[in-house]
Each structure stands twice: as structure tokens, then as C-alpha cells.
Amino acid sequence: MSxxxxxxxxDEPRLLETCKEALEGPGRAVLTACDGAEALATLARGGVDLxxxxxxxxxxxxxxxxxxxxxxxxxxxxxxxxxxxxxxNAVECLKLGAVDYLLKPFKIAELCAAAGNALRERGLxxxxxxxxxLVAMLNLQSVLSGxxxxxxxxxxxxxxxxxxxxPDGIALFFSRESLGQRRDxxxxxxxxxxxxxxxxxxxxxxxxxxxxxxxxxSAEALGRAMAGVTVDPPASAMGAPVAGGGQATGSVVxxxxxxxxxxxxxxxxxxxxxxxxxxxCFESQRSCAMLKEVNREILFSLASAVEAKDTYTRGHxxxxxAYGVKLGRALSLSGREIxxxxxxxxxHDIGKIGVPDNILNKPASLTAEETRxxxxxxxxxxxILSKVSALEGVLPIVTHHHERVNGRGYPDGLAGEEIxxxxxxxxxxxxxxxMISNRAYHAARTPAEAASLLxxxxxxxxxxxxxxxxxxxxxxxxx
Ligand SMILES: [Fe+2]
Numbered sequence: 344m345s346x347x348x349x350x351x352x353x354d355e356p357r358l359l360e361t362c363k364e365a366l367e368g369p370g371r372a373v374l375t376a377c378d379g380a381e382a383l384a385t386l387a388r389g390g391v392d393l394x395x396x397x398x399x400x401x402x403x404x405x406x407x408x409x410x411x412x413x414x415x416x417x418x419x420x421x422x423x424x425x426x427x428x429x430x431x432n433a434v435e436c437l438k439l440g441a442v443d444y445l446l447k448p449f450k451i452a453e454l455c456a457a458a459g460n461a462l463r464e465r466g467l468x469x470x471x472x473x474x475x476x477l478v479a480m481l482n483l484q485s486v487l488s489g490x491x492x493x494x495x496x497x498x499x500x501x502x503x504x505x506x507x508x509x510p511d512g513i514a515l516f517f518s519r520e521s522l523g524q525r526r527d528x529x530x531x532x533x534x535x536x537x538x539x540x541x542x543x544x545x546x547x548x549x550x551x552x553x554x555x556x557x558x559x560x561s562a563e564a565l566g567r568a569m570a571g572v573t574v575d576p577p578a579s580a581m582g583a584p585v586a587g588g589g590q591a592t593g594s595v596v597x598x599x600x601x602x603x604x605x606x607x608x609x610x611x612x613x614x615x616x617x618x619x620x621x622x623x624c625f626e627s628q629r630s631c632a633m634l635k636e637v638n639r640e641i642l643f644s645l646a647s648a649v650e651a652k653d654t655y656t657r658g659h660x661x662x663x664x665a666y667g668v669k670l671g672r673a674l675s676l677s678g679r680e681i682x683x684x685x686x687x688x689x690x691h692d693i694g695k696i697g698v699p700d701n702i703l704n705k706p707a708s709l710t711a712e713e714t715r716x717x718x719x720x721x722x723x724x725x726x727i728l729s730k731v732s733a734l735e736g737v738l739p740i741v742t743h744h745h746e747r748v749n750g751r752g753y754p755d756g757l758a759g760e761e762i763x764x765x766x767x768x769x770x771x772x773x774x775x776x777x778m779i780s781n782r783a784y785h786a787a788r789t790p791a792e793a794a795s796l797l798x799x800x801x802x803x804x805x806x807x808x809x810x811x812x813x814x815x816x817x818x819x820x821x822x
Contacts, residue, residue, distance in 0.1 A: 347462050350374045352382040352396035352408065353424070362395070365451045366458055379403025379411075386417050393461050394421045395454070398432055406432070409439040415561045416579060416605035420461050424449070440604075466699055474697040474723060476613050477645070479507045481730030483617055484641070487624040500585075500595075500621045501528065507617065508610065510597035512577065514541070515585070516548035517593035533577055533598050543572045548582055548594035557583035557615040559606060579605035583618035585625070595621075642731065646693045652700050656692070659776055664688030666772035673816045674809070679736075680765060687740035687769055694724030694741075706784055718753045721745055739763040744770050749803045767806040771797065771813050774805070790817055 349366055353359050354377050363373045374391070376382040380403040382394065394412070398405035405423055412419060423436045423444045433444035442461050445453060483503045487496055497515065505513055512531030527545060534541045551558055560568070562578040569576040577598035584594045595618055599606065650656050667684030676684070695703060698720055702713045709717060725742045728734045743757060743766035750758030762770075778793035788796070794814050801810040 346370050346372060347392045348372045348374060348390055349393045349395060349458060349462075350376060350382060350385055350391045350419070352376045352379065352394060352400070352405070354378055354397065354400045361451070362454060365455055366395075379405060379408035382408055383411055386412065386419060387415075391419045392465060393458060394419050395424065395458065396421060397424045398436070399426065406436060406439070409436055409441060413440050414563065414578070414605060416559065416607045416610075418607045418609065420465050422457055422461055466701075470697055470699050472609065474727070476609075476616075477696065477727055478730065479503070479613070480616055480620065481641075481727065483507075483620055484624070485730050485732065487621065493625065496621075496625060497528070500617075500624075501530075504595060504597065504614070504617060508597045508606070508614065509599075509603070511600045511603070512596075512598035514544060514548070514596045515593055516545045516596065518549070518552055527593075531598070533600070537573055537575070539572050540569070540576070543569060544580075544582070544596050544598075548596055551582050551594045552584045552586070552592065555584055555586070557581065557611055557618070559608065559611040561605060562601075578603070581606050581611050581614055583611075583615045585618045586622045594618075642693065642728065642734070643689060645696065645727075646690050649693055649696045652695070652703055656780075656782075659780065660689045660692060663691065663769070663773050663776050666776060667769055669816055670768050670772055670809070670813050673812050674768065683736045683740065684765055684769060686734070687737040687744070687765065688772065690728060690734070690737060691724065691741050691744045691769060691773060692720060693727055694720035694722065696727070697723040708784070718745070721754055740766045740769050742766070744773055746770070747804045748806055752804075762806075768809055771805050771809055775813065775817070790820075794818070 347370060349371065351359055351362050351366070351373060352375070353362075356377070359375045359377075363375055367373045374385055376385055378400040379396070382396065383403065385391065386394070394408075396405040396408055403411075405425075409421055409423070411417075412421060421436075421441045423433060423441050424447055425433050425436075425444055426447045430446070433441075433446070436444060442464070443457050445457055483500070486499045486503060501513060501515060504510075510531065512529070512533035514527065514529035514534060516527045516529075529541050529544075534544075547558075558581060560580045562576075565576040565578070565580060578601040580596065580598045582594050582596040586592055595614070597606070597614065646660055650658070650660060664685045665688070667688040668681055671681035671684045698717055702709065702717055705713065721742050721744060725738055728738055728741060740763060743755070743762050746752035746755065746757045746762040746766060747770075748759050748762065748767070750756050752762075775793055775797060778788050778796060779790055781787045794817060797805060797810050797814065801807040
């Protein structure tokens with residue numbers, strides 16, 4: 344798992360030193376700051392996962408620090424430390440977004456447990472966030488590719504942006520050259536009530552388009568930049584260029600008022616992906632086939648990105664796809680079925696994008712809870728792939744590639760012929776490839792050892808007739 348960074352903030356140097364020593368360890372770096380102002384400066388450089396801060400400090404208090412973190416959309420979790428008798432303060436901090444609090448004096452073990460919990464929760468949230476982002480992106484793709492004209496596409500694009508970013512204001516400003524007969528679209532109270540706000544963002548949108556890059560604006564930056572424009576600027580905003588060519592060139596802008604969480608760097612990244620995918624869709628509107636190819640390419644590149652999380656499985660899926668083709672041919676399947684096996688082989692573990700790295704790369708056996716998380720990957724894969732209609736045929740294969748013919752597999756415990764035929768086939772080549780490769784939890788076996796393992800599990804784990812066909816395939820291969 345990637346290294347986690349904790350920032351300790353307290354004006355008592357001795358306490359800082361003791362806590363730093365206790366929290367430091369493998370995969371964990373600890374930084375310190377003596378007050379809120381120094382902490383903010385460190386946070387601005389990025390890379391901090393967890394802030395553990397005292398409340399009472401000179402210059403900038405813990406409470407004010409929390410407020411600034413929220414205002415500036417800084418992506419760090421916060422635990423507050425507070426003196427006895429100030430529970431009310433702690434409650435206030437939780438309202439401001441702190442994830443936990445500790446009453447002083449606390450035991451070092453309590454501090455370590457609270458930090459461990461917060462980092463674990465953060466890891467799970469980040470993994471889930473990745474899946475949500477991916478699903479939102481694929482939704483955008485499939486909805487846009489279902490539109491026949493540009494008007495419908497623009498409408499759906501804005502609908503999807505609204506669903507993903509929950510803004511208080513949303514706008515699509517077209518470039519002055521492409522405006523022609525059409526008008527900018529600007530919706531929500533910020534734009535409706537304040538024409539000057541609309542004008543300011545239209546100018547910003549034009550700049551983003553010229554510079555060709557997205558931008559995130561915090562409450563502080565908006566307050567400064569819009570001082571002469573309005574007394575009531577939004578609390579957070581971001582925009583990204585949409586370069587759809589000709590009629591569909593412009594920038595999308597979303598705003599949030601106070602009372603909602605500020606947009607973060609992650610949100611900006613997703614908006615930029617939305618905008619560039621929308622650009623692609625606008626551009627290739629006339630070519631449906633091309634769009635489908637774009638979707639597929641995105642998924643295949645995602646599948647290899649998932650493999651890159653685990654150094655041992657690099658290239659695994661591609662090899663499973665190639666083995667699937669060989670087994671399909673030996674089973675005399677149709678060209679369509681063989682192609683499905685190849686695609687399913689390449690995509691079967693895409694759901695591992697939702698499994699934390701520390702579980703994927705664990706060199707020892709998994710705990711019951713880790714096994715439960717790991718076993719979600721076929722279902723997550725199904726959710727992701729179901730967003731692309733062209734991949735409908737691979738869904739049952741990906742969903743059931745860990746079933747066993749004796750009914751003891753997952754996710755549904757299907758037995759024998761209840762397991763889709765092609766899933767039974769994929770299961771054999773997936774297992775075989777895993778056996779002959781180095782894994783975090785075992786060294787590579789020889790093809791002969793793998794063949795005898797398959798033969799032993801034929802009829803219980805794998806379909807016996809198919810194992811026989813596959814063993815004949817590998818026996819015929821040169822050394
Ligand atoms: Fe798998």
C-alpha cells in the first residue's frame with residue numbers, strides 16, 4: 344500500500360515528540376507543526392492524509408484550521424485533541440468535518456488506535472470513491488452514445504454532471520466562435536439572480552478554453568477575484584474545457600454555495616475526465632462504432648491499470664485471454680464465443696479496482712474480512728462492465744469466474760451446469776495461468792505440476808470434461 348502521511352499539530356513540543364515516535368512506522372510518515380498556520384502551509388504542499396490537531400494553539404486555533412481545510416477543499420481527514428471538559432468543542436469540530444476526537448489526557452495506545460481507524464476508513468473510502476467515479480464516467484459514456492443529436496447530448500451531459508457533482512449552479516459556456524445561433528446554458532440560483540456572476544464565469548470559461556486546462560477555485564480565491572463583481576460569490580467552483588470541435592466547443596462550470604463541502608482536487612480530476620469524454624462523444628457523434636471502440640479501449644486500459652496495482656499479476660489477464668482463445672478452439676466453439684472468452688479473459692478481474700492494494704498484495708493468507716472484500720471483485724466487475732452495452736456477452740463470464748462445479752465457489756455458489764458454460768471454461772485457464780505464475784502468496788509451478796493440480800480438482804473445482812480438453816491442449820505445447 345502507498346505510504347500514509349500524518350501531520351501532528353500542537354504547541355507543546357514534548358507532546359509532539361512523544362506522539363510522533365508512537366505513530367511513526369513502516370508505511371507511515373509523521374510531520375509536525377506547532378500551530379494551525381504552520382499546519383496550513385504544510386497542507387498546501389499536499390500529500391497529507393490525516394491531521395491530528397490540538398484545539399488551543401497560538402496564531403491559528405484547531406477549530407479555525409478545520410474551517411480553512413473545509414473552505415480550501417483540502418483533502419485530509421482530521422482528528423482533534425481537546426482538553427477535559429470541552430466536549431462541546433469536540434462536537435463542534437465533528438460538525439465541521441473532523442472524523443474523530445480524543446480527550447486530553449489520552450493514552451498513546453488510544454491515539455494509535457484512533458489514527459489507525461481513521462487511515463483505514465480513509466483507504467476504504469478512497470477505494471469506493473474510485474469505483475463510484477468509474478461508474479459515473481461509464482454512465483456518461485453510455486448515455487451520451489445513446490443520443491442521436493447534439494442538443495440531446497448537451498442536455499444529457501449537463502444531467503450527468505449535475506448527478507455526479509451536485510452543484511448549486513451549472514453552466515456550459517460556448518466559445519465565442521462556435522456560439523453562432525446558440526446560447527450559453529447557465530442554470531441555478533447563482534446565475535439566475537446575478538447576471539454579473541454569469542458574466543464573470545463566462546469570461547473565466549473563455550480563459551480555461553484558451554489555456555486548455557481545468558481550474559479549481561476555493562472560497563478564498565473566489566472572494567478575492569469576485570470582490571468588485573458581487574457581494575455573494577459562490578463558496579467553491581471549478582471549470583473544465585470541452586473541446587468538441589466546431590459547434591460544441593466551450594467550458595463547463597459548476598458552483599457550490601456555502602453549506603456544502605467545497606470541491607476537491609479529486610472532483611476537479613473527475614470533471615476534467617467528464618469534459619474530455621464529452622469532447623470525444625461530441626466529436627465522434629456521427630460514428631457510433633467509433634464510440635463503442637472508445638468505451639472498450641477505456642475498459643481495456645483500465646483492466647491493465649488494475650493489474651499494475653499488483654506487480655505479480657502484470658500481464659495475467661492478457662495471457663488468460665489468449666489461453667481462453669486456445670481452449671475455445673479446442674472445444675470447437677463459434678468465433679463469437681471464442682471472442683467472448685478472449686474479452687472476458689482480459690477483463691475478468693477489472694473489479695479488483697475496488698479491492699484495497701494491501702489485500703491484493705498480501706503475501707500471507709487473507710483474514711475472513713479480507714476474503715469477504717476480495718470476493719466482491721466479480722460483482723464490482725459486473726457493475727462496471729454492465730455500463731457498456733457492447734460488453735453484455737462477457738457479463739455472465741466475469742460474474743461467475745470464481746464459481747466451482749461442486750457449488751463451493753462464489754459469488755452465487757452455482758454448481759455444475761448452473762455455471763454459464765463460458766465461465767466454466769474461463770475458470771480453468773484463469774486458474775492455470777495463476778498456477779504457473781509467481782504470486783504474492785506462492786512461487787510459480789511448472790506446467791506439469793499445474794496440470795496435475797487441475798486433474799486433481801477436475802469434477803470438484805473445475806468442469807471435468809473441459810479440464811481434459813485443456814490438459815490435451817497444454818500437453819501438445821512445446822516445453
Ligand atoms: Fe478473479
